[in-house]
Amino acid sequence: xxxxxxxxxxxxxxxxxxxxxxxxxxxxxxxxxxxxxxxxxxxxxxxxxxxxxxxxxxxxxxxxxxxxxxxxxxxxxxxxxxxxxxxxxxxxxxxxxxxxxxxxxxxxxxxxxxxxxxxxxxxxxxxxxxxxxxxxxxxxxxxxxxxxxxxxxxxxxxxxxxxxxxxxxxxxxxxxxxxxxxxxxxxxxxxxxxxxxxxxxxxxxxxxxxxxxxxxxxxxxxxxxxxxxxxxxxxxxxxxxxxxxxxxxxxxxxxxxxxxxxxxxxxxxxxxxxxxxxxxxxxxxxxxxxxxxxxxxxxxxxxxxxxxxxxxxxxxxxxxxxxxxxxxxxxxxxxxxxxxxxxxxxxxxxxxxxxxxxxxxxxxxxxxxxxxxxxxxxxxxxxxxxxxxxxxxxxxxxxxxxxxxxxxxxxxxxxxxxxxxxxxxxxxxxxxxxxxxxxxxxxxxxxxxxxxxxxxxxxxxxxxxxxxxxxxxxxxx
Amino acid sequence: xxxxxxxxxxxxxxxxxxxxxxxxxxxxxxxxxxxxxxxxxxxxxxxxxxxxxxxxxxxxxxxxxxxxxxxxxxxxxxxxxxxxxxxxxxxxxxxxxxxxxxxxxxxxxxxxxxxxxxxxxxxxxxxxxxxxxxxxxxxxxxxxxxxxxxxxxxxxxxxxxxxxxxxxxxxxxxxxxxxxxxxxxxxxxxxxxxxxxxxxxxxxxxxxxxxxxxxxxxxxxxxxxxxxxxxxxxxxxxxxxxxxxxxxxxxxxxxxxxxxxxxxxxxxxxxxxxxxxxxxxxxxxxxxxxxxxxxxxxxxxxxxxxxxxxxxxxxxxxxxxxxxxxxxxxxxxxxxxxxxxxxxxxxxxxxxxxxxxxxxxxxxxxxxxxxxxxxxxxxxxxxxxxxxxxxxxxxxxxxxxxxxxxxxxxxxxxxxxxxxxxxxxxxxxxxxxxxxxxxxxxxxxxxxxxxxxxxxxxxxxxxxxxxxxxxxxxxxx
Numbered sequence: 009x010x011x012x013x014x015x016x017x018x019x020x021x022x023x024x025x026x027x028x029x030x031x032x033x034x035x036x037x038x039x040x041x042x043x044x045x046x047x048x049x050x051x052x053x054x055x056x057x058x059x060x061x062x063x064x065x066x067x068x069x070x071x072x073x074x075x076x077x078x079x080x081x082x083x084x085x086x087x088x089x090x091x092x093x094x095x096x097x098x099x100x101x102x103x104x105x106x107x108x109x110x111x112x113x114x115x116x117x118x119x120x121x122x123x124x125x126x127x128x129x130x131x132x133x134x135x136x137x138x139x140x141x142x143x144x145x146x147x148x149x150x151x152x153x154x155x156x157x158x159x160x161x162x163x164x165x166x167x168x169x170x171x172x173x174x175x176x177x178x179x180x181x182x183x184x185x186x187x188x189x190x191x192x193x194x195x196x197x198x199x200x201x202x203x204x205x206x207x208x209x210x211x212x213x214x215x216x217x218x219x220x221x222x223x224x225x226x227x228x229x230x231x232x233x234x235x236x237x238x239x240x241x242x243x244x245x246x247x248x249x250x251x252x253x254x255x256x257x258x259x260x261x262x263x264x265x266x267x268x269x270x271x272x273x274x275x276x277x278x279x280x281x282x283x284x285x286x287x288x289x290x291x292x293x294x295x296x297x298x299x300x301x302x303x304x305x306x307x308x309x310x311x312x313x314x315x316x317x318x319x320x321x322x323x324x325x326x327x328x329x330x331x332x333x334x335x336x337x338x339x340x341x342x343x344x345x346x347x348x349x350x351x352x353x354x355x356x357x358x359x360x361x362x363x364x365x366x367x368x369x370x371x372x373x374x375x376x377x378x379x380x381x382x383x384x385x386x387x388x389x390x391x392x393x394x395x396x397x398x399x400x401x402x403x404x405x406x407x408x409x410x411x412x413x414x415x416x417x418x419x420x421x422x423x424x425x426x427x428x429x430x431x432x433x434x435x436x437x438x439x440x441x442x443x444x445x446x447x448x449x450x451x452x453x454x455x456x457x458x459x460x461x462x463x464x465x466x467x468x469x470x471x472x473x474x475x476x477x478x479x480x481x482x483x484x485x
Numbered sequence: 486x487x488x489x490x491x492x493x494x495x496x497x498x499x500x501x502x503x504x505x506x507x508x509x510x511x512x513x514x515x516x517x518x519x520x521x522x523x524x525x526x527x528x529x530x531x532x533x534x535x536x537x538x539x540x541x542x543x544x545x546x547x548x549x550x551x552x553x554x555x556x557x558x559x560x561x562x563x564x565x566x567x568x569x570x571x572x573x574x575x576x577x578x579x580x581x582x583x584x585x586x587x588x589x590x591x592x593x594x595x596x597x598x599x600x601x602x603x604x605x606x607x608x609x610x611x612x613x614x615x616x617x618x619x620x621x622x623x624x625x626x627x628x629x630x631x632x633x634x635x636x637x638x639x640x641x642x643x644x645x646x647x648x649x650x651x652x653x654x655x656x657x658x659x660x661x662x663x664x665x666x667x668x669x670x671x672x673x674x675x676x677x678x679x680x681x682x683x684x685x686x687x688x689x690x691x692x693x694x695x696x697x698x699x700x701x702x703x704x705x706x707x708x709x710x711x712x713x714x715x716x717x718x719x720x721x722x723x724x725x726x727x728x729x730x731x732x733x734x735x736x737x738x739x740x741x742x743x744x745x746x747x748x749x750x751x752x753x754x755x756x757x758x759x760x761x762x763x764x765x766x767x768x769x770x771x772x773x774x775x776x777x778x779x780x781x782x783x784x785x786x787x788x789x790x791x792x793x794x795x796x797x798x799x800x801x802x803x804x805x806x807x808x809x810x811x812x813x814x815x816x817x818x819x820x821x822x823x824x825x826x827x828x829x830x831x832x833x834x835x836x837x838x839x840x841x842x843x844x845x846x847x848x849x850x851x852x853x854x855x856x857x858x859x860x861x862x863x864x865x866x867x868x869x870x871x872x873x874x875x876x877x878x879x880x881x882x883x884x885x886x887x888x889x890x891x892x893x894x895x896x897x898x899x900x901x902x903x904x905x906x907x908x909x910x911x912x913x914x915x916x917x918x919x920x921x922x923x924x925x926x927x928x929x930x931x932x933x934x935x936x937x938x939x940x941x942x943x944x945x946x947x948x949x950x951x952x953x954x955x956x957x958x959x960x961x962x
């Protein structure tokens with residue numbers, strides 16, 4: 009495609025995206041498609057000859073979009089807010105259009121240096137001390153895997169340079185809250201610790217890790233000859249946005265030489281609000297942490313920022329230096345390939361740089377505060393209406409609710425809960441994610457899509473009433 | 486940013502990208518910036534209030550672009566072709582603009598199903614058998630790490646579900662050619678094998694792994710009580726595009742129960758040409774392989790396709806299934822989160838789908854053939870001109886060259902080589918990557934940027950003459 013064709017088709021696509029975003033609220037939130045529908049609508053073999061570009065755009069309309077669940081819909085309350093603010097989208101467009109690649113600093117100096125600057129901007133916005141250095145990864149899953157690999161290697165005196173994990177004289181143990189994200193378990197397993205050496209620490213009534221239980225678990229492992237290696241604390245767990253007590257955990261980590269990694273993937277965005285920073289009090293004691301601006305903050309996915317206090321450990325674990333990547337500038341610069349798993353890196357900093365500049369810190373703060381207030385409004389409405397219950401504290405933008413009619417309990421209550429949530433999702437009017445809490449299903453209402461205003465939350469509350477009324481009142485069956 | 490503002494600013498950005506691509510050949514290929522120049526041009530603190538969008542675009546022009554090395558420049562002969570064909574760029578724009586996320590199939594069905602279809606298209610284009618299933622990862626570094634994690638777990642009876650790597654009764658060993666990419670070593674170290682258990686197998690005079698030496702290494706390890714676990718073969722090594730003998734290696738892998746992973750990150754694209762498929766004869770015997778369409782083929786970075794013969798191993802190693810990700814469709818669908826490291830996934834399939842449809846298989850084949858012919862032309866020109874030498878076979882698009890004036894050898898020759906390459910790079914007229922071959926520096930000429938025609942290769946050859954003439958003839962010092 010020539011630059012001139014790109015100019016023409018690009019304008020068409022920009023208009024198409026603008027129309028999509030402007031009209032997304034008229035679509036069903038959850039895709040109304042059965043497994044295989046999209047696959048069957050596409051040819052099974054690739055085209056030998058070039059196809060007209062109009063056909064591609066037509067299929068985008070005809071096949072792809074009806075097969076999507078719309079994360080930018082104002083009635084999207086599922087999973088977590090994954091906001092691609094349109095200014096950030098343009099930053100990503102600049103990156104993809106420029107098509108440059110980070111391998112070494114020299115392979116595109118601005119790619120590295122804008123990333124240094126903008127991750128430091130974000131550090132300041134989050135109120136983190138200056139000794140933390142940031143790097144952009146794809147997701148928190150990767151950031152947490154990187155953290156646990158660094159923990160493993162620091163604890164083993166860098167066994168990777170010798171005989172590997174087998175030579176470690178005793179099992180290394182990883183600790184996390186029973187409410188930590190599935191990516192923590194995945195990372196511990198992939199890093200080779202083994203499920204037997206992952207301790208899921210019990211939580212208190214607010215679903216936060218109990219520091220006293222962590223202390224006991226560490227002591228038990230030490231007494232048994234195992235080596236406590238790392239603890240992952242969460243600021244804002246996935247199920248309820250619970251807040252692990254970072255300061256108490258940091259004290260234990262420091263006392264016993266554990267690597268402290270803080271998973272603030274979702275809730276980290278809230279720390280641009282000074283009034284929220286009590287939630288991760290003690291964060292200065294972390295060895296590493298992850299904050300995903302591609303969630304609530306509004307950077308186009310994927311943009312997960314990993315902060316470390318001591319980059320030397322990270323670089324020692326991740327660095328490679330083959331001749332074909334060496335340049336004369338290497339001693340004076342950061343080579344971010346040594347800060348994570350992939351060698352090749354996109355110019356991801358642009359989407360964060362565009363977002364922060366176009367919105368300003370004040371603009372981002374105002375939007376997050378809107379969402380916090382909306383969550384409080386919903387929590388109060390639900391909490392004040394029998395037989396509804398709010399099941400967990402609401403420090404952030406997620407409200408965990410259950411409708412508990414008289415006489416319903418146990419499995420029958422689970423069927424009722426999954427039933428009304430499924431009715432809402434299938435209706436296309438709103439989208440919620442159910443989850444287990446203390447072994448029973450409930451509905452998570454995750455507020456914070458860019459387009460979600462108070463009116464949408466009020467409408468959701470009405471829909472919840474209608475859905476628990478037996479399903480009446482839905483426009484789409 | 487509202488959809489209407491996005492429409493206006495998006496059109497400006499499309500024009501800006503079109504102008505950039507159309508005029509990139511008038512820029513110096515390598516960034517003419519010293520370490521810190523870009524960083525110092527940017528404010529050290531984030532803006533509290535929103536900034537005018539014009540200022541962002543102005544800084545893109547003023548600060549960012551002069552700080553880039555231009556990978557889409559027709560005189561870019563460094564590293565490898567990392568082509569973002571403009572049709573593929575538009576596919577990525579659609580993905581980012583839609584802003585949907587793959588977590589579960591249900592979270593955006595089309596995201597999963599278009600990926601299933603388009604990776605199967607590519608499988609057919611590469612001439613791979615139907616039992617291979619594909620998934621898009623970010624880079625080959627990640628794909629190779631995934632492969633070695635699967636190899637480790639299959640060999641250990643899935644130790645991750647129990648005591649982890651420490652419980653494996655004897656060391657697991659990984660084999661790769663001495664010319665394998667640095668990402669293979671990195672993956673083996675991160676997966677916990679340890680450098681002591683990574684065998685870099687000697688190569689033949691064409692820089693390909695010697696299967697007889699591999700057989701000896703396997704036998705030695707077995708005799709010493711170690712467990713041969715995995716072998717990584719490369720189709721098209723980074724330094725010289727050497728071709729490891731896949732069929733012979735596959736026979737050994739099968740006989741001794743090794744996981745065979747094939748790294749065809751760069752050269753895999755060439756397999757859309759039937760006349761190139763002899764290069765990976767025996768590929769049917771691989772357990773996994775990686776091909777990066779974001780290299781020579783033209784998909785916008787990042788798009789690394791990982792093929793596996795038995796997805797069950799992959800899913801068993803990578804799967805997580807917390808309640809908040811479960812949906813009623815799970816038994817009928819693929820959940821690609823269980824096919825790699827990250828949970829959240831972009832709609833990367835669109836950029837490959839746009840590319841293949843807009844170019845057609847025939848269009849892609851024609852461009853790759855152009856590059857193969859250009860490489861042969863340069864190899865013949867260099868090979869026929871004293872004191873130049875072509876140092877390795879040229880099966881693909883990379884030509885390894887050295888200028889060897891009488892009387893120059895050893896370190897003096899290295900200084901001469903690094904000197905003339907550096908003069909070319911600093912001139913901005915062309916860009917080459919030097920590398921070590923048999924312990925001595927040489928220049929890799931990697932042909933295959935989208936815009937690189939024969940005239941550009943001819944011009945490079947003239948520039949090489951001028952640069953070895955003492956540096957005369959450069960427009961920029």
